Amino acid sequence: MLDFNSVKLKHIALHKVGNKVQEEDLVLGEFELALEEGSNLQKGVMEYFLKPIKEGAMYHFWDESGDLNLNEMFGFARRLFANPFDEFMLQSQNMAKHLYGNSTHPRIKGGEFYVAYLEDCIVDGDVVDAIGLFKSENKERFLKVSDSENGQFELKQEEGVNIKKLDKGCLIVKSEEDKGFKVILKDSPQKSVEAQYWKESFLRLMAREDSYYHTQNYLQLCRGFVEDVFNEDHNVEKPQQIDLLNRSLKYFSEKDEFNVVEFENEVIEEPQVIDAFSDYKKDFKEKYEIPVYDEFNISSQAVKKSKKDFKSLIKLDGGKVQIAVKGNEQYIEKGFDNDKNMNYYIVYFHEEE
Incomplete structure (x- = not known):
């Protein structure tokens, strides 16, 4: 604080x-x-x-x-x-x-x-x-307006620091x-x-090594797991990837203390994915030479900072079309149209706002 x-x-x-x-x-x-x-x-x-x-x-x-x-x-x-x-x-x-x-x-x-x-x-x-x-x-340019004695304004360009x-x-x-x-x-x-x-x-x-450090490390671990393991190469579609990131961030945003058993049961859920996550965590600790603990106090400041690194958008065709996934990923289906030779997403919803 x-x-x-x-x-x-x-x-x-x-x-x-x-x-x-x-x-x-x-x-x-x-x-x-x-x-x-x-x-x-x-x-x-x-x-x-x-x-x-x-x-x-x-x-x-x-x-x-x-x-x-x-x-x-x-x-x-x-x-x-x-x-x-x-x-x-x-x-x-x-x-x-x-x-x-x-x-x-x-x-x-x-x-x-x-x-x-x-x-x-x-x-x-x-x-x-x-x-x-x-x-x-880095300096920026500013315009300064000043009055003269005869009532005529004078405009000057000055260089300075933006506070x-x-x-x-x-x-x-x-x-x-x-x-x-x-x-x-x-x-x-x-x-x-x-x-x-x-x-x-x-x-x-x-x-x-404090709550900020441990929270930041674990959120980096979660993001790395999705990018490196829980991905298309292992038959995991984008909506499922984003959903896991969203649930991870939600857990850290709502809890004051982290417990790995609770996190795995509430967020990851599936036993096979939990095993893959545990294996990735071991590799992550060795690769980056940083401690990853099973229990620690959660830093809201670290969570806030990490939010921008957790992507919730599915970008299609270079970002021309974007789908924001905030939850309910089971209502998004991906398919392929043979006639058009194009991928597609079907989005189910109750009402439009």
Whole structure:
């Protein structure tokens, strides 16, 4: 649970971080930014920083050697938490230098790098300090209208950052230091180099095993089972596939706790399909090297995020015709017309709306 309603912005710094291999500059700020407490500017900045973080997953800093002290960002954060008043500018500069050193792929965009120190964040019920790291890369064009003294309007084009579109961000929470701090990462649907360098090279994070993590893993397992096993290659038609995905999502949406026996009996139902699902689960755990537990608390946030990955549409002829399957898949029949040499669906229904 994240609650930023009472959060206080105590320190904020800005640095310009370019792409190192493109020979763009690193320009370090020497002084903190001055934002008036309670001003519209400060409120806009806080919305820009924190709103996207609420949808993010939680991680820990880590190092493949097992020694957390070898993770540079963990060290910078620990020193900043220990003495935020004296260490803020120095550690924010160290973080900017570290980011610049990891901006080595030609597709990585330069931009403004903000470091903020926040108090009174509520994370999982605890009131804690946090360090916010935010990067803006993409600029948009805006039209600005201003009045002149003689009553004639003046129109200008300006370039700036859309405060509703944060490119990259994370919140380092002063909690669980022995495990590598809680780190909340802004959700990014992209799997590109530009998105991954922030998480894997700059921050070096590993997933924190919590309800969000376990729920997300199991929903990914369900989707993978339908795509790889419960499919046309095994004589399972599209309506049946979508129905299983819908019932899986319905189970996770309505329950507070997951139980594998209950899930298999209520959602999968058929013994042969349950056996195939169990076999796939074993392969899934080995392939992705992630734990898949039989019981855990369900995260509504993870369910909400995963909904967009669960497709409920049957697309025909490149999407020219689409059938949305929300349930009652037994009322949809597929066939083949020999005269027309075409497939067809028959849909049965009680009334039209």
